Amino acid sequence: MEKTYDPHAIEQRWYQIWEERGYFTPSQTGDANYCIMIPPPNVTGTLHMGHGFNNTIMDTLIRYHRMKGEKTLWQAGMDHAGIATQMVVERQLEAENKKRHDLGREKFIERIWEWKAESGGNITRQLRRLGSSLDWQHERFTMDDGLSEAVKEVFVRLYEEGLIYRGKRLVNWDPKLHTALSDLEVLSEEEYGHMWHMRYPLSNGKGHLVVATTRPETMLGDCAVAVNPTDERYKHMIGELLELPLTGRRIPIIADEEHVDPEFGTGCVKITPAHDFNDYAVWQRHRDEVTISEQAHGGLINIFTIDAAVRDNEEGEGSLIPEKYIGMDRYDARKQIVADLEEQRLLEQIDDHKLMVPRGDRSGAVIEPFLTDQWYVKIAPLAKPAIEAVERGKIRFVPDNWKNTYYEWMRNIQDWCISRQIWWGHRIPAWYDDQGNVYVGRTEAEVRSQHDLDDDYPLRQDEDVLDTWFSSALWPFSTLGWPEQTERLKDFYPTNVLVTGFDIIFFWVARMIMMGIKFMDDVPFKEVYVHGLVRDSHGDKMSKSKGNVLDPIDLIDGIELEKLVEKRTSGMMQPQLAKKIEKQTRKEFPNGIPSFGTDAQRFTFAALAATGRDIKFDMGRIEGYRNFCNKLWNATRYVMMNVENQDCGVGGAKTGHSEPTATLERSAADYWILSRLQKTKQTVAEAIEGYRFDHAAQAIYEFTWNEYCDWYLELCKPVLNNDKASEAAKRGTRRTLVRVLENLLRLTHPIMPFITEEIWQRVAPIAGVTGAVQGSTSVAGGTTPGAIETIMNQPFPIQRKALINEAAETEMAWVMQFILGIRKIKGEMNISPGKPVPVLLANTDDNDKALAEKHRPFLDFLARTESIEVLPPHDQGPESATALVGEMKVLIPLAGLIDKEAEIKRLEKEIGRLQSDADRTENKLGNPKFVDKAPETVVQKERDKLAEALKALTSLQAQLEKIQNL
RNA sequence: AGGCGCGUAGCUCAGUUGGUUAGAGCGCUACCUUGACAUGGUAGAGGUCGUUGGUUCGACUCCAAUCGCGCCUACCA
Incomplete structure (x- = not known):
């Protein structure tokens, strides 16, 4: 093995092998199934840190469950991302000085497919670099044939049930993209603007009303001014008429209690129903009043083109829209109208005003409420069971509080506008005849036959496409073959968990739940793990x-x-x-930026994945975990050095419980590390099951570095390098060494797949693993019989209770305390750590004596002791530096080694610490309320603590006096 | 306006039913080229857990108020 860990040398090679051999395709034979759907990245997309984080978590879960032998699917795929993708290609055309209309619909769509083929694989290549074990063999795309079938099927069924309808309504219109948007695609931000106060003269000549508005240009479309009927100032004017300036039109003063707040502005609100959602609602309440209904278009007067410029008059409208403003962009019209009102002395004042400006999330253009025909999903009947599913616990949010966000939205949900006036997407399966009739069906042929229309009867398909999220909503079942009843659908629906950021709970999560319940009669996933955002x-x-x-x-x-x-x-x-x-x-x-490798990055994401919290990506952390990889790498080098071609007492059995081939002798250290390993296994499994990837990572890190490397590898040395140690002892240690490492690799594999595979390939044969194991039948690559296959399909380590050994842990704690005590003295006394020192033991009991004797090789090697001598019962020994192990004193004689003053200082510090500790405990125990009310175990714990502290204190004080008297 | 979340060591973060001397990594200090690893080892310094009250024998942990930061939803023309 190379001396330094180099991720480049291993990562891409292993991914290729895994993929070629088909390991990502579900083939496990366990009883349980496990499935995660990837949130399909946009085909235009490139990988960002959010993907890195998100996919690390999913892959960790997938690999964990696969190793548990469950039939495991991670569904791969991409989203066509209608508007976003169309914009990218339009921008390319722009560079050629072309527009999409120059190409025409068909050619334009061809062009998008071309572009998709060319760059669509980009993100999947990047996902592979992350080690994601996605089932690429069944990759899906939201625009592929199967998914298009699913979309049509859903549309038609919802239509037939009356849950999809078409209607003329106010929508969020993007004047740049020329399409309607759903409420979710509109982002409002606070911007600085103005509030214009305009005078509308009364027709009876008795003065005027003042209306305040942030959008003076919309006055061209006013149909009324509303006041609150309880408002004493205006009450008596209700029903009178106003001269709408610049237009020559007359509009009524109407009463609307719901919308008009007398306290705000002037208490008079201009009503522009075709360009404001609230005004539209007011109009709906008043449209039957004669003064409104007899106006042009019943008062619902649209004044803009699709570009949000002032439109021309249509036939029969006369000069409804004043000539002067026709063709002006809305903001130019605003300037002109303000100027004209000013000139007519109808502008009373202009205030600075902060307002929320709605913008399209893709284009950034200011959204115009606009009157158009659109398709809608009637959402309330779908939302109801979706809310209940969460209430009844059929779907669990992690962390739990996100369910509130979900309820909040679902309970106030509005009908979903699903038609988009773009070209890239699923075309709406509706056809029109010349009479304006609408026919909905899966195909034109179906429509004709169902409605008995001749082949030459003219029909044209709706030009619009569906909102991208309409097809995304079907993702959990459409990717599995629905509407066909496939094996995959049966195996993997409902899926287990959805892993996603909170930003798409509304866009995606809620809609999947609604559609899943509607068409599969079951929730699409049982849990939703909501993670935070990756920040700098x-x-x-x-x-x-x-x-x-x-x-x-x-x-x-x-x-x-x-x-x-x-x-x-x-x-x-x-x-x-x-x-x-x-x-x-x-x-x-x-x-x-230096190269850290995929594994280090994945470990970092896992380690930072505390629930319900954004993660600040810290370069220090990833560097630390790169070092961790190196640590693991070098630990392996050490293990290999000691076990390769050596007798490890391991037979050719499978993973898990291979019987020793010869007698073994195990040291306390062996029992200790085995015990620690069992506990770590449990911690890691529980952490992953509970979505605490940070805890899993931490447990692995600590076990590997602080226990296996720092202690166990060192504790092996005095056995393995000792000529006097028995062959059985060496065998026991070698076996423990290699098998603990092999377990550790499997334990770590879900988080760090590459380095663990690389190392495992070398370690596993020595640890007794041969051939394929149960649960793995994926040998598509044709591995030779008996050859090591892959760590991917090995069982995830399971805690073996029989190996938990508290006695060994206690014993080793004694050894470690002994060693740490001496190291501490050396460290603080400036004695070189390598310098052997003579050690005396005072206040020993039988156990101390036995342990000191038994573990002499450990102590000599790790503490560099020259000699260890047990003093007779009451002998406190010569002047020495002191460390305590329980009640036993570990003494290093001062003579020639130790600086008296330094030791005095050291002891004083230690005594000070113990003293304040003892004081605090004493106080507690002196409080009768504490002794009375606290549980007995807690009180007893405090008593023990005090006793121990006092003993240590006397011991150290005696020591201090002795040295001071020198 | 309503809702959610966060303030713990210089930095990034753990701390799951209230009971340890409040932990880890990075950074910092001192020492160490010891035969797995200087992407290392050993020892160490550093925090009145945002603030103020309350509940309790006991609060980083529970409650209330308050300050600061962030996010989401709905908005007043």
């Missing part, structure tokens, strides 16, 4: 414009500073930020 080390969200984005692949492979700077500053939306970003990057990564 300062807690800022990573974004291109901030220039703080880390690419998981760069952390794996490393990247030079110049390349990193270039990457961060190229292709920016706001190039003026490039300089700042460059400076910042050079400061933070003066030497670029």
